[in-house]
Amino acid sequence: MDENGIKSAINWYPGHMAKAKRMLEEDLKLIDVVVEIVDARAPMACRNPDFEALFKNKIRIVLLNKADLSSKEANKAWTRHFSDEGYSVLEYVSIGSGSRKNAVSLIEKAGEPILKKYRDKGVSKTLRAMVVGIPNVGKSTFINKLAGTGKALTGDKPGVTRGKQWVKISPYLELMDTPGLLWAKLDDQTLAKHLAYIGSIRDDVMNVEEIAGALLSDLSSLAHSELYSRYPKITQDEAVSPEELLEGVAKSRGFILKGGVYDTERAARIVLDEYRAGKIAKVTFELPDDE
Ligand SMILES: Nc1nc2c(ncn2[C@@H]2O[C@H](COP(=O)(O)OP(=O)(O)OP(=O)(O)O)[C@@H](O)[C@H]2O)c(=O)[nH]1
Numbered sequence: 002m003d004e005n006g007i008k009s010a011i012n013w014y015p016g017h018m019a020k021a022k023r024m025l026e027e028d029l030k031l032i033d034v035v036v037e038i039v040d041a042r043a044p045m046a047c048r049n050p051d052f053e054a055l056f057k058n059k060i061r062i063v064l065l066n067k068a069d070l071s072s073k074e075a076n077k078a079w080t081r082h083f084s085d086e087g088y089s090v091l092e093y094v095s096i097g098s099g100s101r102k103n104a105v106s107l108i109e110k111a112g113e114p115i116l117k118k119y120r121d122k123g124v125s126k127t128l129r130a131m132v133v134g135i136p137n138v139g140k141s142t143f144i145n146k147l148a149g150t151g152k153a154l155t156g157d158k159p160g161v162t163r164g165k166q167w168v169k170i171s172p173y174l175e176l177m178d179t180p181g182l183l184w185a186k187l188d189d190q191t192l193a194k195h196l197a198y199i200g201s202i203r204d205d206v207m208n209v210e211e212i213a214g215a216l217l218s219d220l221s222s223l224a225h226s227e228l229y230s231r232y233p234k235i236t237q238d239e240a241v242s243p244e245e246l247l248e249g250v251a252k253s254r255g256f257i258l259k260g261g262v263y264d265t266e267r268a269a270r271i272v273l274d275e276y277r278a279g280k281i282a283k284v285t286f287e288l289p290d291d292e
């Protein structure tokens with residue numbers, strides 16, 4: 002067991018990822034701007050180090066998506082951090098009735114130097130942006146929001162988008178949806194754990210009870226009162242273990258099997274579902290200074 006209480010290493014580089022990366026490389030020459038989407042709850046875990054080399058000559062935007070599920074102060078800190086690193090950056094919520102206008106204008110503004118070059122030659126050019134990021138961060142949902150349609154397929158699990166797809170946003174702006182890409186290797190189990198929390202790693206390649214137990218431990222320090230008010234039968238003790246937290250959830254929900262054994266597997270799935278749907282607490286697991 003490592004220091005995160007995770008026994009089994011998370012395997013997060015399924016075969017289709019390598020193919021997806023080759024596809025991104027091939028399409029680079031078609032695009033002007035890269036919109037990198039990160040989940041605002043774990044922006045560090047979401048960043049793919051491969052992207053540095055891959056996109057070094059492109060205009061780059063970071064979109065801090067799912068800002069409705071993360072801590073407001075952390076959103077501010079991350080916005081500052083990415084902007085200090087030279088990115089155009091925007092806190093965003095891709096679901097619901099929020100405005101699309103600021104995202105469209107951010108992309109158009111970032112692409113302005115390219116548009117100007119063409120304008121000076123008397124040519125009107127369509128700006129082409131590639132939307133990239135790890136699985137499940139909301140790439141397709143973001144594109145649908147900007148397009149005002151349901152053209153891109155979305156879903157509450159990783160690996161929904163399997164191929165690229167161009168979607169027209171306006172006569173002068175097109176976005177390319179891409180499949181989620183994960184890091185090639187796993188060397189930081191803390192970041193891996195965060196990716197599991199936010200649903201970027203398929204639940205069937207990890208031990209859900211271990212992940213949910215670790216999530217409960219983190220929530221008990223980051224969002225203590227929200228956690229206990231949602232699952233009132235959790236033991237209020239600082240030294241409570243992940244297993245005991247999970248049992249507390251099972252107890253709170255009456256998940257008890259024959260013989261009085263707690264159904265901790267069902268409790269684990271409930272915790273992950275409820276956390277991912279934003280029902281437990283708005284927390285961010287990483288801050289820029291953690292680097
Ligand atoms: N709360 C909240 N949920 C969001 C937001 N954006 C996307 N989602 C949800 O996140 C889930 C994943 O969205 P997708 O758009 O399919 O994610 P993706 O990045 O395209 O995923 P892959 O194609 O699997 O790589 C869906 O259930 C969306 O409804 C957001 O800003 N806030």
Ligand SMILES: [Mg+2]
Nearest residue numbers: 140141161162
């Ligand atoms: Mg998608």
